[in-house]
Amino acid sequence: MVREDELIKILKNIAKLLELKGENPFKARAYLNAADIIKRSNINLEDAVKGGKLSEIKGFGEALQKKITEYVETGKLNYYEKLKEEVPQGLFEISSIANIGPGKARKLYYENEITSLDQLEKACEQDKLKNIKGFGTKLQELILLSIQHKKASKGRFLQEKTTIEAEKLLKEIKLISGVQRAEITGDYRRFSETLKNFQILISIKDESVRNKIKALIKKYDSEIPLDLEFTNDDKFIWYLHQTTSSKNFNEEFEKLAFSRGLSLKTDSIYFNNKKINLKSEEELYEILKIQYVPPEIREDIRALEKAKEFKIPKLISKEDLKGVVHVHSNWSDGKNSIFEMANKAKELGFSYIVISDHSQSAAYAGGLSIDSVQKQHKEIEELNKEFDDFKIFKGIESDILTDGALDYPEEVLKSFDVVIASVHSSFNMSKSEMTQRIIYALMSPFTHILGHPTGRLLLARPPYEVDIKEIIRAAADYGKVIEINCNPYRLDLSWENVIYAKEKGVKLSINPDSHNSGTITDIFLGVKVARKGWLEANDVINCLGSDDFFKYIKSL
């Protein structure tokens, strides 16, 4: 099995390394282009190599064919390994800072003896960069911000990226004889956006089991650290609950539990001085006579207050979702055809999909010209005839231009069923300008949904400067919907702001923003964000059936 993602990463890194070496920028672009081809197209690399079909693909010349073949056959690329040795690590790191490209990185490294991020940080703090031609006070500030963000992200991992690994490890632990119960707990179970480790709680029969687990862990090969905690089975549920909950929540919960007759001793849990073995967290809540609090919302004590009053709403679940909003097709920068995207959504049990490719200004992402829009609409109309009980809606992800305008003239905007408006350019505006820009887009009668409202990329890019609360209030005023973008790097709107949006009466749409049919399932990550934001099914517009969804959109 070819690690396609890995190859894409290698090709991108080669491009960057070449730029840093100061080679012909077009050579670098050829590698970027190759990475892009692999990402967007449907080529099965293994088959293409075996069948000698690589040469048929535009963009894969002699050199790239050779390299791709080498990678497919050996899982490695010698050229890349050599290149890594030629380019200093420090130089590579420096160029990873926002607003530092290859040009500035080279200047710092070779002409100013700044050979690491630490040195770069110090130089900025000591105000030394402003003397270098091309640098100034403002850039110094931006560099510091970027370094800070990088530091804060260090040692943290995206929740979604860790899931498969975590579940696999857990399964293996459970198979060890003498392991009674085991769960991944902590941030993972509460669904925090990023994690620093896997916290695993295990109840064991006796001490000998520990060694068996340790032997298993020795074979564990991952960059994500493990934090194992052992307990006896009587206390398993208590500790599962404790380690899942946030600190604040837990403190209040313990107070309540102890005041209502629970006590914790070394051997077991006692209720009214009687030993108990809890089977589930639900049982724990039951004996305390309060409503069950799902793990996702054990963040602050408001949840506990509501639980005492039995007023925790029925949170949204996967099964409530009826349609998929915001996916890209190969008409812009997606990998699959409209048919393939629709078919996949149907297979997953959804009853409609909103195709929303990029708009004309997004040239880098193959944004649709007016002519293409019209052709795409014809294709959708034809496809709709082929599907029973499934509907494809004509959507667009329209850029919000710098002045807040949408990206097509009115007569074109009118032709879409659904318009999602998103910012994709000029991130460095002032807070008030950016806020105004987005509010202006919300005021357009053609806008239905605001896409990824803060533009953040988890662990990679902070949100653009924007007053998100003001935007949420504006969405409420103009009756517009806000997206929960489910791309694992975005999860934007964040759950904290989802809570605020609900308070203000704003409806949300849980959108996967998929660029291929395999990531439509990202939509289920969004359900977790929504749950963490206390949403119920009736807060989310794609919980509506196809007809009601369309009616709702048209009422905006």
Place this chain on the structure above:
DNA sequence: GCCGTTTTCGGCCCGACTGTTTTCAGTCG
């Protein structure tokens, strides 16, 4: 490094932005 052809070398996407300039180079999407 790729492509295409005016066949073996020249052009490759480019506009907006910005911090630094005082006309522009580097970065970004």
